[in-house]
Amino acid sequence: MRRYVVGLILGAVLCVTSRTAFALDHNHAAWDALLKRNVVVAPNANSSRVDYAAFKRESDALDRYLTELSAVTPAEYDGWTREQKLAFLVNAYNAFTIKLVLTRYPGVKSIKDIGSLLQSPWKRPFFVLLGEKRSLDDVEQRMIRAPGAFDEPRIHFALNCASIGCPMLREEAYVGAKLEAQLESAVRRFLGDRSRNRYDPVAGRLEISPIFDWYKADFEKGGPGIASVPRFLARYADFVADEAVGHAMVRRAKLPIRYLDYDWRLNDVGR
16 A cells, blocks of 8 residues: 555656646747847847748757647646746747748748638648647737737737738747837837838828738727827837937827838848
8 A cells, every 4th residue: 555655656746747847948948049040130120030041950949849839738828927928929920930931941932922812821720739720810810819818019019920021030039027028129129110110201291011000909909098009109209200300290199191011022031
């Protein structure tokens, strides 16, 4: 009887130890290392390009990280903090986007080329997350943007769609412990990129990314005192415009808006 009890105790300890050993690394160190090696940040630090050729050479390391993400159970996820959950989903979206591009690289000029008339690349289920077969749209639209899940408009500057027009792929993993600072940085860097967002003093208007049009509803519920895209931009006036007069105009939140064209070309470092 004593041996039986001892065996049960040892089995439980081994089970817990084994389970702990395979728990998700909330620092996302493996993904962080891949990003640091394979993302090239522009000199102004407001945009980046991706070295897909290098990612392809490190496909085994990427696959190991994706396997780690896919191994997370719904029960584990439910026990995490809000910040850990959101960092997990953002990293998963970005990492699986890289994986999708690599399935056709180097013969792909745009992520849209991977889709078809019947199914866009974002609606293609090709990975498992939280126990279910998922598409990129599932992660963004039905997990991150689900009503009441996070209500966080800044995710639109953290998710990367492998396109030049998209906010930059960050050169580090998103981490729950510093997620607030990372999201703020993502917003400021994107708004500081004059190829995608700017105040035109001659025309007296804002010229901004169509992301603000596509996801207008998210910015209309963007927090206290923010009920519209102009109100959201007013909070970041110092990054949207380059001079004091422009800052003041953007803060008034009354400027007309022109949405710029979106560049769907692949954000490859070689292009």
